[in-house]
Amino acid sequence: MSAINxxxxxxxxxxxxxxxxxSAKSIAILALALIAFSAVAVVQGATKVKLGLDxxxxxSVTLTPRASEGSKVTTEAIDQAVAxxxxxxxxxxxxESEVAAQGSGTNRQIVxxxxxxxxxxxxxxxxxxxxxxxxxVLVEGAPNATTAAADAKSATLPTGVTxxxxxxxxxxxxxxxxxxxxxxxxxxxxxxxxxxxxGTQKYILAPAQxxxxxxxxxxxxxxxxxxxxxxxxxxxxxxxxxxxxxxTTSVTKLAAPQNQVAIVLDGLVVSAPRINEAINxxxxxxxxxxxxxxxxxxxxxxxYGALPLAFDQGEVLQVSPTLGSDQLHAGLxxxxxxxxxxxxxxxxxxxxLGIVTVASLLIASAITYLSFLLLxxxxxxxxxxxxxxxxxxxxxxxADSFVVFFExxxxxxxxxxxxxxxxxxxxxxxxxxIIVADTVSMIAxxxxxxxxxxxxxxxxxxxxxxxxxxxxxVFVFTxxxxxxxxxxxxFANGDKLSGFSAKSLGLKIKTDGTENLKG
Amino acid sequence: xxxxxxxxxxxxxxxxxxxxxxxxxRWYALSGIVIIISxxxxxxxxxxxxxxxxxxxxxxxxxxxxxxxxxRAAIAKAGVTGxxxxxxxGNDRLRIQTGALDSFATVKQSLADTFGVxxxxxxxxxxxxxxxxxxxxxxxxxxxxxxxVVMLFLTMAFEPKMALAAIIATMHDVFITVGIYxxxxxxxxxxxxxxxxxxxxxxxxxxxxxxxxxxxNTKSITSTGKITYSAAANLAVNQTLVRSFNTSLIALLPxxxxxxxxxxxxxAGTLKDLSLALFVGLATGTYSSIFIATPILAQLRExxxxxxxxxxxxxxxxxxxxxxxxxxxxxAGSSEKSGWARGPRNQPKRKRR
Numbered sequence: 001m002s003a004i005n006x007x008x009x010x011x012x013x014x015x016x017x018x019x020x021x022x023s024a025k026s027i028a029i030l031a032l033a034l035i036a037f038s039a040v041a042v043v044q045g046a047t048k049v050k051l052g053l054d055x056x057x058x059x060s061v062t063l064t065p066r067a068s069e070g071s072k073v074t075t076e077a078i079d080q081a082v083a084x085x086x087x088x089x090x091x092x093x094x095x096e097s098e099v100a101a102q103g104s105g106t107n108r109q110i111v112x113x114x115x116x117x118x119x120x121x122x123x124x125x126x127x128x129x130x131x132x133x134x135x136x137v138l139v140e141g142a143p144n145a146t147t148a149a150a151d152a153k154s155a156t157l158p159t160g161v162t163x164x165x166x167x168x169x170x171x172x173x174x175x176x177x178x179x180x181x182x183x184x185x186x187x188x189x190x191x192x193x194x195x196x197x198x199g200t201q202k203y204i205l206a207p208a209q210x211x212x213x214x215x216x217x218x219x220x221x222x223x224x225x226x227x228x229x230x231x232x233x234x235x236x237x238x239x240x241x242x243x244x245x246x247x248t249t250s251v252t253k254l255a256a257p258q259n260q261v262a263i264v265l266d267g268l269v270v271s272a273p274r275i276n277e278a279i280n281x282x283x284x285x286x287x288x289x290x291x292x293x294x295x296x297x298x299x300x301x302x303x304y305g306a307l308p309l310a311f312d313q314g315e316v317l318q319v320s321p322t323l324g325s326d327q328l329h330a331g332l333x334x335x336x337x338x339x340x341x342x343x344x345x346x347x348x349x350x351x352x353l354g355i356v357t358v359a360s361l362l363i364a365s366a367i368t369y370l371s372f373l374l375l376x377x378x379x380x381x382x383x384x385x386x387x388x389x390x391x392x393x394x395x396x397x398x399a400d401s402f403v404v405f406f407e408x409x410x411x412x413x414x415x416x417x418x419x420x421x422x423x424x425x426x427x428x429x430x431x432x433x434i435i436v437a438d439t440v441s442m443i444a445x446x447x448x449x450x451x452x453x454x455x456x457x458x459x460x461x462x463x464x465x466x467x468x469x470x471x472x473x474v475f476v477f478t479x480x481x482x483x484x485x486x487x488x489x490x491f492a493n494g495d496k497l498s499g500f501s502a503k504s505l506g507l508k509i510k511t512d513g514t515e516n517l518k519g
Numbered sequence: 520x521x522x523x524x525x526x527x528x529x530x531x532x533x534x535x536x537x538x539x540x541x542x543x544x545r546w547y548a549l550s551g552i553v554i555i556i557s558x559x560x561x562x563x564x565x566x567x568x569x570x571x572x573x574x575x576x577x578x579x580x581x582x583x584x585x586x587x588x589x590x591r592a593a594i595a596k597a598g599v600t601g602x603x604x605x606x607x608x609g610n611d612r613l614r615i616q617t618g619a620l621d622s623f624a625t626v627k628q629s630l631a632d633t634f635g636v637x638x639x640x641x642x643x644x645x646x647x648x649x650x651x652x653x654x655x656x657x658x659x660x661x662x663x664x665x666x667x668v669v670m671l672f673l674t675m676a677f678e679p680k681m682a683l684a685a686i687i688a689t690m691h692d693v694f695i696t697v698g699i700y701x702x703x704x705x706x707x708x709x710x711x712x713x714x715x716x717x718x719x720x721x722x723x724x725x726x727x728x729x730x731x732x733x734x735x736n737t738k739s740i741t742s743t744g745k746i747t748y749s750a751a752a753n754l755a756v757n758q759t760l761v762r763s764f765n766t767s768l769i770a771l772l773p774x775x776x777x778x779x780x781x782x783x784x785x786x787a788g789t790l791k792d793l794s795l796a797l798f799v800g801l802a803t804g805t806y807s808s809i810f811i812a813t814p815i816l817a818q819l820r821e822x823x824x825x826x827x828x829x830x831x832x833x834x835x836x837x838x839x840x841x842x843x844x845x846x847x848x849x850x851a852g853s854s855e856k857s858g859w860a861r862g863p864r865n866q867p868k869r870k871r872r
Contacts, residue, residue: 054789064653109653314653315571316645322581323612323642330790334780338773345769385789386710392777393717393797396770397724403769404728407762414531433731436676437724443668444720448713451661459713459793 020487023480030363030476037370046377049369050096052384052458055328057321058115059122063311065108078108080300081311084182084266085112085126087197091181092121098380102457109314123316125181132212132301133188133264135205136247137272139166140257143174143195143202158258160191160206169193174202182266197268205262205269209247212265214240218302220295230295232286234302241282249278263301270301331388338392339365342399350406352491353482353499357402360478364398367469368462375465387458394466397441401474404437405430409482410500419486419500427479434474441467530757537760540753543814550691550811557698566701569708569792570616570644572651576623577644578615582634585613589633597629619648658712662693665719673723677730680819685726688812692722692803699799710789714796721770721797722804725763726812732759733813737820740829747830749817756813767805774798 041047053060065073065081078101086099089112097114114122138158157166173179174195182197188208195202217235236244251259252275262272273286286298319327342361347354368391375381408430412422445464449457485491494500529535539546570577580590590605590613604616613634620626623645631638666686673682696715700707732755740751774797781790820826 062650064647064649312649313645313647314650315647316643318639318641318643320581320640320642322640323579326784327788327790330780330784333784334777334790335773337776337780341772341776342769345772349765386713386793389777389790389793392773393770396773397721399769400724400766403762403765407759407765411531411758429731429735433728436731437727439672439676440669440723440727441720443672444665444717444723447661447665447668448716451657451664459717463717 020484023483026476026480027484034363034366034370037374041370041373041377044374044377046373049372050376050380050382051324051328052382052387053113053115053317053324054319054385055324055331055383055388056115057319057324058113059319060111060113060315060317061123061126062314062316063110063112063126064314065110066310066312075108076300076303078110080303082110085110087180087266087268088125088182089114089122091177091179092125093177110311123313131188131266132215133208134210134244134247135192135208135262135264136251137203137257137260137262138191138206139169139204140260140272141169141202143199145173146170158204161204162191165191165193165204169202169204172202174199180268182268194262194264194267194269196272197265197270201269201272203262203269203272205264208264210236210240210243212302214243215302216240218299220290220292220299222292229287230290230292231288232290232295232299232302233283234286235283237282241280244282244284245278245280248275248284249280251275252278263298265301271298327385328388331385331392335388335392335395338395342395346399346402351497351499352495353406356406356478356481356485357399359481360402360473361395361399363477364466364469364473365395367473368394368466371465371469381461382458383462384458387462390459390462391466394463394470398466398470398473401434401438401470402478404433405474405478405482406499408433413500419492419494420483423479423483423486427482434471438467438471530760536753536757538753539756539809540749540814540817543810543818546810546814550695550807553698554691554694557694557701560701561698564701564704566697566707567704568651569706569711571646571709572655572707573618574646574648574651575616575618576620576626576646577617578626578630579608579642580613580615580630580634580636581611581640581642582613582636583611585611585634587613589613590615590630593630593633594626596633597626599626620645654709654712658716661716662719665716669719669723673727677734681730681734681816684812684816684819685723685730687815688726688807689719689722689804691807691811692718692800695803696796696800699803700796705795706792708789708792710792711796714793715800717797718800718804721801722807725766725804726808728762728766729756729759729808729813730816732756733816741825744829744832747833748820748826749830750833752813752817752820756809760809763805763809767801771798771801774801 063085065078082099082101089097089099092114094114094116097112099110099112101108102111112122112126138161157163161169172193172195177199179195180197180199188211190207192205193203194205214236215234216237217233219233220230221233222230247261251261253259256274257272260272260274262269264270271286271288273288290298339361343354343358346357350357372381372383376383405427408426409419409422412426413419417425442464445460445467448460449464489495491498491500585607587605587607591603594603594605594615594617599617599620601618603618604614606614606616608614615630617626623643627638627641627643630636630641666689670682670686673685693715696718699705700711705711733752736751736755736758737748740746740748746754774794777790777794778798781788781794821830
């Protein structure tokens with residue numbers, strides 16, 4: 001071995017010195033970046049990886065939108081449905097509940113996850129279909145509960161308000177989250193009490209005269225003169241035109257608040273505009289101090305609330321905290337075991353070089369853990385059991401890029417190069433293989449992410465993330481580290497424990513330079 | 520282990536050479552038989568689909584001393600008819616699978632009463648009837664999308680014929696893995712499907728490593744004219760053999776530990792299904808990149824006129840030229856068997872002497 005590298009090592013030292021400074025710099029930058037990101041994590045309070053429901057217990061429901069009579073599944077309709085369901089789920093007040101659409105385009109599912117033991121309540125809550133109704137406002141007031149005047153007589157109450165209804169109205173406390181659940185299934189034919197969606201007002205509302213299905217179009221627009229700002233345009237179909245005309249004609253003469261018509265979505269008042277004039281032309285304009293977002297939100301409510309989406313319950317998953325912690329422990333145990341096996345194999349097969357594998361894997365795990373922390377904080381990433389599996393599988397795939405590099409390195413040494421020059425020539429060749437192979441893994445991960453649903457997406461996500469981390473580690477840590485180690489005589493001289501000894505490379509040259517002629 | 524390294528050195532220099540490409544008919548036949556058996560079993564027996572595909576409910580109760588009989592009694596009391604599966608999972612967990620239910624709350628209550636546990640402590644999974652169709656569709660889209668994108672990418676990174684050979688090998692892996700599942704009767708769940716799709720990526724990773732070396736070895740063979748495409752490709756497979764073995768083994772170790780923990784401790788579920796599919800797939804993936812992908816590639820390339828001409832030229836060369844070339848530090852004792860030029864001395868790109 002020493003005989004082979006004599007000729008090259010002397011001529012290469014200036015270049016070698018430069019590259020070793022570069023290697024040390026690269027590792028130092030990585031170390032600094034790790035420290036910096038750890039500091040960010042601590043500052044942002046992200047000290048714990050957010051766990052998915054399957055690891056800590058909870059309920060998750062996946063809904064698949066179904067096109068029903070006259071309604072089409074569109075991206076906007078799904079967004080609208082997500083907003084309605086989110087409103088219902090948030091009313092439970094369970095921290096870290098989540099409602100999100102997964103998948104792409106119209107092929108999306110809505111995934112609702114609520115931690116803890118909420119049981120069947122969630123399942124029933126999210127299953128109902130939202131309805132949009134127009135109801136005349138009878139009474140409007142502050143959200144808090146009041147004591148009803150016990151002797152209230154029908155005579156003193158506004159038309160259409162019964163003492164019973166009045167008592168209900170008085171008792172209603174819209175500042176309580178539980179009352180903002182929505183999902184009311186009350187018949188459109190009776191008067192009801194209701195809360196504003198944000199809990200800032202409460203109402204007594206007349207029977208619904210116009211239903212959401214009577215709306216044909218709704219859109220947000222801006223007044224070009226800029227006087228009125230953003231407003232919402234609504235058009236009604238034939239039946240809607242007549243009924244809305246009748247409704248506006250009758251209320252426009254009344255005093256406030258009875259000249260208002262509430263837009264009620266899913267049992268909650270979204271908006272209660274005052275009617276300025278009788279609208280008989282079938283199209284109305286709702287003005288107010290809207291921003292663009294508020295205007296288009298209201299337009300969406302009118303447009304999609306009108307044609308309620310129906311959902312099929314795809315999957316309901318209820319995991320008790322016991323099973324959750326069992327799964328977490330199993331996942332961690334599997335990870336530990338996987339690590340140990342890979343470490344063991346690296347040391348047995350690559351001997352001293354195994355240190356590089358172990359160090360690189362530890363760095364990769366540190367980066368992965370840090371990413372979990374930060375992504376949990378930034379994009380709400382939660383670690384699921386499938387995600388843990390993805391990370392464990394990635395240990396093998398990450399170690400694979402080291403194998404590709406090491407084997408290239410050994411090939412170069414076999415061809416008679418010194419270890420120091422082999423690091424560079426071997427790296428250039430291995431680099432190409434590693435990039436191509438990791439790109440293929442990445443393509444797989446991205447496609448899996450977009451085509452999978454539910455917890456399994458976590459697998460694709462961690463797989464993709466760790467593939468990127470693998471690339472990073474190989475480039476800024478493993479290669480520089482090997483380049484540095486190649487200058488250490490233990491490795492450069494092919495010590496029998498270094499992984500570069502003539503024996504372990506299968507070279508037939510003994511270290512004393514004499515040829516072995518046993519072949 | 521160091522004896523394996525020694526083999527690595529000999530394989531690298533071409534002293535020990537396994538004729539993967541020349542004997543390709545043997546491997547094709549082997550794979551062909553396995554695929555035919557798979558197709559027959561798949562046709563007659565089909566896959567053992569989990570409730571995620573069929574629709575239905577799964578309950579699991581954790582209670583020390585819970586027995587399968589108790590479980591059966593509990594669901595019978597709740598009035599569940601039709602096919603049910605009651606299994607003991609791990610030490611003290613009972614898993615009950617039923618078909619579609621009218622009221623899963625009744626079943627839960629009955630289980631809670633029988634085993635004296637809180638209703639909310641019963642783990643439940645309810646799958647709607649259309650769910651299976653949905654995920655099957657998605658998996659299929661994923662598969663098609665993956666093949667198209669990867670094909671395009673490999674064509675750009677390597678060459679079209681390599682992409683084609685890699686994809687054929689990958690399809691081969693999918694067939695064989697699905698066949699093994701049908702044959703053994705393992706449960707197929709969405710986690711299994713994800714496992715399958717991941718294998719596609721992994722199987723290609725392995726093939727990419729081999730093809731990268733093939734490309735390197737064949738870069739200038741037409742100008743040197745000493746070695747046929749097949750021979751150069753075969754050398755590449757041999758040179759990367761230890762690498763393929765190592766990458767596969769190292770990838771397999773963590774998967775095996777998930778399988779061990781998932782099947783041994785948890786009994787069933789995501790971990791077991793995922794790792795089992797990966798385990799089976801990784802093994803076939805390694806096999807196919809060596810025995811299927813490279814021979815197919817060589818066959819495709821050998822049909823090209825330039826490669827045919829090269830093969831003719833190589834055939835005209837006397838086998839003796841090899842020994843003259845290799846008189847350096849490495850003895851040339853092993854080159855007497857065939858006319859193939861072997862060893863690093865014959866790698867086209869090296870022109871040191």
